[in-house]
Amino acid sequence: MSWLLAAFRSLVFYLLFYGGTAVLVVASVVAVVAQRRWLGPIVGCWGHWHLWCVQNLLGITVVMEGALPDGPMLIAIKHESFFEAIDTPRLFTFPAVFAKHELFRIPGWGHSALVYGLIPVAREEGAKTLRAMLALAKQRVEEGRPLVIFPEGTRVAHGASPPLQAGFAGLYKLLRLPVVPIAVDSGATYHHVVKRPGRITYKVGEAIPAGLPRETVEAQVHSAINALNRSN
Numbered sequence: 001m002s003w004l005l006a007a008f009r010s011l012v013f014y015l016l017f018y019g020g021t022a023v024l025v026v027a028s029v030v031a032v033v034a035q036r037r038w039l040g041p042i043v044g045c046w047g048h049w050h051l052w053c054v055q056n057l058l059g060i061t062v063v064m065e066g067a068l069p070d071g072p073m074l075i076a077i078k079h080e081s082f083f084e085a086i087d088t089p090r091l092f093t094f095p096a097v098f099a100k101h102e103l104f105r106i107p108g109w110g111h112s113a114l115v116y117g118l119i120p121v122a123r124e125e126g127a128k129t130l131r132a133m134l135a136l137a138k139q140r141v142e143e144g145r146p147l148v149i150f151p152e153g154t155r156v157a158h159g160a161s162p163p164l165q166a167g168f169a170g171l172y173k174l175l176r177l178p179v180v181p182i183a184v185d186s187g188a189t190y191h192h193v194v195k196r197p198g199r200i201t202y203k204v205g206e207a208i209p210a211g212l213p214r215e216t217v218e219a220q221v222h223s224a225i226n227a228l229n230r231s232n
Contacts, residue, residue, distance in 0.1 A: 003194065009057055010195045017053040021046065028112035039116055040094055047090030054083070059197030060189050066204030068092065072141040073207070074177045076168065078225040079150035080158050080187030083200060088148050091202075096140035097148040098133075117145065121167070134174055141175065151221060158187030161226040168221070169214040179217065181205040181224035203227050 024046045031038035054060045068091055069075065075092070077084055088095050094117070101120045104110035114120075119136045137147055153165035172179060183203040189196045205224035208217060 006196055007194045009059065009197075010193070013053050013057040013195065016057065017050060020049050020053075024049070025108050025112070028116075029108045032112050032115050036115065039112065043089045043116055047087055050086045051090055054190075054200075058189075058195050060195070061199045062087075063199060063201045064204070065201060068204060069146065069180045069207065071146065072144055072177065073146055074172060074175060074179045075146055075148045075182065076151045076179055076221050076225060077148060077182045078184045078228070079152050079155050080184060081155060081191035083186035083190040084184050084202075085150070092146050092148065094145050095148045096137070096145045098137075098150070117143075119147075134171070137171065137175060141177065147175070147177070151225070155191070156187075158185060158191065159229050161222070161229055164218050164222055169218055172210070172217055173214070176210045178210050179208040179221060181208065181221045183225050183227040183229075185228040201228060 024042055028039055028042050031042055051062065055062065070093060075095075077088075079085070085097070085099075088097055096117045096119055098119045098121050099113070104113060104118075104120050117140055119133055119140065121133060140147060149168060149171065151164040151168035152162055153167075156162055182205065184200065186200045189198040189200060205227065208220050208224075212220075
């Protein structure tokens with residue numbers, strides 16, 4: 001019976017959240033054409049709508065351990081599901097997220113995401129594309145925006161702790177920013193077709209200063225973003 005209830009709640013979640021998302025995508029396209037200053041609040045509304053659906057339809061409680069940073073810095077987040085990717089506009093002020101290049105091909109959403117300031121990541125497109133990505137990142141820093149990266153490169157199963165992608169250390173070195181690592185355990189509840197009630201915890205680690213050797217910063221970030229693996 002509990003599985004059937006979870007399946008029903010998940011179905012209602014998909015209908016309401018993605019129905020609302022479709023409306024907000026249309027609104028974002030209108031904002032890009034008519035009034036770009038509306039785009040930030042629309043994206044923020046999407047994050048808050050998602051949280052409302054997660055809490056009230058799926059029965060998942062979201063807990064924050066530690067204080068979230070603000071301002072231009074590199075924020076490295078564990079990536080176990082779409083939950084934390086969708087949640088970033090709610091967590092941070094006007095975040096610039098490094099996102100897979102393929103996502104920008106989504107009709108409507110892709111162009112709006114570029115205008116909003118997301119940064120496409122195309123790992124196999126050569127040096128020219130990498131330079132463009134770095135230039136965009138530096139521009140976002142000059143605008144005073146936090147940069148959000150998922151340093152594992154893709155979603156990983158809850159409890160898995162793969163090595164960080166090589167591009168993370170390169171960005172850290174070239175951007176010369178402190179890093180705030182954040183662990184999240186969303187995979188246990190959210191990363192299923194039938195989502196499970198329970199709790200998702202964010203654990204904010206201590207800021208790591210700029211300028212450390214690659215091996216040191218990778219080890220510290222890897223340990224911090226996997227902190228919740230060890231406590232489950």
